[in-house]
Amino acid sequence: MYQCLPLVEKMISRIKSRSSKLLSYSGSLQLVKSVLFEMQTYWAHIFLLPKKIISIVTSGCRTFLWTGSNNCSRKALVAWEKICRPKTAVGLNVIDILTWNRAAICKLLWPVEQKKDKLWVLWVHTFYIKSQDLSQMETPKQACWLLRKVIDARKCLTSNDSLHKSLHQMTYKGEFSIKKSYLSMLGQFPKADWSKLVLVKGPIPRHHFILWMALYRRLSTVDIVAKWEIVVQQECVLCDTQSEEKFDHIFFACPYAKHVCCSLVNWLGYSRTIGDWNPKIQWLIQRISNSRPRDSILGFCFAATAYHIWVERNGK
Structure with missing residues (x-):
C-alpha cells in the first residue's frame, strides 16, 4: 500500500489548492469528477489499486465536495452511493472508483480465460492453472497478491452464467470493455419519477x-x-x-x-x-x-x- 501513497498525494493535492476553496458545490463536483476520471482513465488501467487507497481518495473527494476542505469530516448531505448513481436514477453520475477498479481487474482476467498468446498468460497457465478449470479452481495461495486479485475477480461477476459467457457479455468488437463491465457491476437502479x-x-x-x-x-x-x-x-x-x-x-x-x-x-x-x-x-x-x-x-x-x-x- 505504501507504494501507492504518492498517487494519493497527487490526487488529493488537486483539491488542496487555494483556488479550490472558492468553488461552489457544482464547481467542487466538477473537480471531484476530474480527480476520479484521472484515476479511472489511467491509474486504474495500469495498477490494481488496494482497497485502502481507493477508500482514502474517495473519502477525500467526499469531504471536499461537502465542506470545501480536506479536513476529516462526517458531514455529508447525500450518501456517496447515491452520488455515484447514473442521472436516470437521480444520481450525479460520479464514478465509483472501487467498482471501476474491479471492472479493470476483470479486464486482466479476460485474456487468462481466453488463453491469449501472451507471455504472462502462458506463464500463469503453466505454473498456476495448469489443466484446472479456471471457473472452479481455488485461488493459488502461493501466487503473488496481483495474480490472486485477478483470479478472485471471478467473484465480481454478477451473472449466473458460466465464466466464459459472463466475460463474453462484457466485450465490444472482440475486446473486453471496462465500461460494460462497470455498468454491469453497478446493476439496475429503479427510475425515480423526478x-x-x-x-x-x-x-x-x-x-x-x-x-x-x-x-x-x-x-x-x-x-x-x-x-x-x-x-x-x-x-x-x-x-x-x-x-x-x-x-x-x-x-x-x-x-x-x-x-x-x-x-x-x-x-x-x-x-x-x-x-x-x-x-x-x-x-x-x-x-x-x-x-x-x-x-x-x-x-x-x-x-x-x-x-x-x-x-x-x-x-x-
Missing part, C-alpha cells in the same frame, strides 16, 4: 446541483442543522410569519417563496395555484415530459427559482 427534472437540459450547473439536493430534501434548513447540534434562529428569515424554517415551508409555504414562484408561473403563461412541494414536482414532471418549447423552458426556470430562493435565504 429523474426527468435532473435530466432536463439548460440549467446552470450550480442551479442544477441545488435543485438536485432539494429533490432529496437535503438542503441545510434549520431542522437539519439542529440535528448537528448547532444553535441557529428557528424562524424563517424570508417572511414575517414567525414560522419555523423547514423544507416544506421554504418550498413553497413561505409567502415570499410562493410569490416568486407564482410570478414565474404567471410569466410563462400558466394558471396554477402554488401549493406544497410534492404536488408542484408532480405537475412539473408532467409538463416537462412534453416536447413543447415553453414546457422545456419551465424546467430550467424552476431550477433557477429554487436556487435563487435558497441563495436569498442564505444571504439574510
Whole structure:
C-alpha cells in the first residue's frame, strides 16, 4: 500500500489548492469528477489499486465536495452511493472508483480465460492453472497478491452464467470493455419519477446541483442543522410569519417563496395555484415530459427559482 501513497498525494493535492476553496458545490463536483476520471482513465488501467487507497481518495473527494476542505469530516448531505448513481436514477453520475477498479481487474482476467498468446498468460497457465478449470479452481495461495486479485475477480461477476459467457457479455468488437463491465457491476437502479427534472437540459450547473439536493430534501434548513447540534434562529428569515424554517415551508409555504414562484408561473403563461412541494414536482414532471418549447423552458426556470430562493435565504 505504501507504494501507492504518492498517487494519493497527487490526487488529493488537486483539491488542496487555494483556488479550490472558492468553488461552489457544482464547481467542487466538477473537480471531484476530474480527480476520479484521472484515476479511472489511467491509474486504474495500469495498477490494481488496494482497497485502502481507493477508500482514502474517495473519502477525500467526499469531504471536499461537502465542506470545501480536506479536513476529516462526517458531514455529508447525500450518501456517496447515491452520488455515484447514473442521472436516470437521480444520481450525479460520479464514478465509483472501487467498482471501476474491479471492472479493470476483470479486464486482466479476460485474456487468462481466453488463453491469449501472451507471455504472462502462458506463464500463469503453466505454473498456476495448469489443466484446472479456471471457473472452479481455488485461488493459488502461493501466487503473488496481483495474480490472486485477478483470479478472485471471478467473484465480481454478477451473472449466473458460466465464466466464459459472463466475460463474453462484457466485450465490444472482440475486446473486453471496462465500461460494460462497470455498468454491469453497478446493476439496475429503479427510475425515480423526478429523474426527468435532473435530466432536463439548460440549467446552470450550480442551479442544477441545488435543485438536485432539494429533490432529496437535503438542503441545510434549520431542522437539519439542529440535528448537528448547532444553535441557529428557528424562524424563517424570508417572511414575517414567525414560522419555523423547514423544507416544506421554504418550498413553497413561505409567502415570499410562493410569490416568486407564482410570478414565474404567471410569466410563462400558466394558471396554477402554488401549493406544497410534492404536488408542484408532480405537475412539473408532467409538463416537462412534453416536447413543447415553453414546457422545456419551465424546467430550467424552476431550477433557477429554487436556487435563487435558497441563495436569498442564505444571504439574510
